[in-house]
Amino acid sequence: MTDSVQDTGPRTLKLSGGDVLLRPFATGDEAAVLGFAGALPEHDLLFLTRDITQAKVVAAWMRDVEDGTIVSLLALKGPKVVGTTAVVRDALSWSPHVGDIRVLVSPEMRGQGLGQILAQEAVATATAMGLEKLTVRMTVDQQAAIAVFESLGFRGEALLRDHVKDRAGNRHDLAILSHNVAEVGARLSAFGVGAS
């Protein structure tokens, strides 16, 4: 069984498009993350609660990483960020046992298995954080995202109609998938990703 990056430190993935390094998001990475976010189609960002193309949002994300509200990984090809994960938990809310997972891969690196690996890493991280329920949100047309999370045992829990609005003012439905961590842990073991 393989441990997650949070347990074992950075590791390199051999993908068809080249080597990709997985490591935690750390101070100093903000400019590279902004470059990554700015190159993504706006539609791929609509599932996020905040607009990560804005420097102040990425700065707030880094502060949340530092205080432990968010645990985030970056996927890097050379100096370039090509993917991210985040596990978001609000320990001061009435849902301290719930983690919200976010995964993003740059369009040119899709279809090589990176999204699946990042999702597994995020779930392993959330499990190690002691979270009991995981949620993930996406616009309903993100078929790859739905495929990735359903393969890990997540199932549809809610559909929020017209819940997000793009910059042109068009509304989109948001799907929320969720899963119980104990069941997800068993599926991660099947994928060879450990979650202590």
Ligand SMILES: CC(C)(COP(=O)(O)OP(=O)(O)OC[C@H]1O[C@@H](n2cnc3c(N)ncnc32)[C@H](O)[C@@H]1OP(=O)(O)O)[C@@H](O)C(=O)NCCC(=O)NCCS
């Ligand atoms: C979701 C996302 C991270 C997937 O990244 P990726 O690197 O392309 O994912 P993978 O290469 O690991 O593919 C994952 C699975 O999705 C499937 N898939 C890919 N594109 C698909 C599509 N258009 N329709 C259906 N399935 C698709 C793949 O076949 C693969 O399944 P398999 O392992 O059974 O073959 C990426 O599409 C993305 O960043 N989307 C925008 C952000 C988003 O919506 N994130 C989800 C919210 S957390």
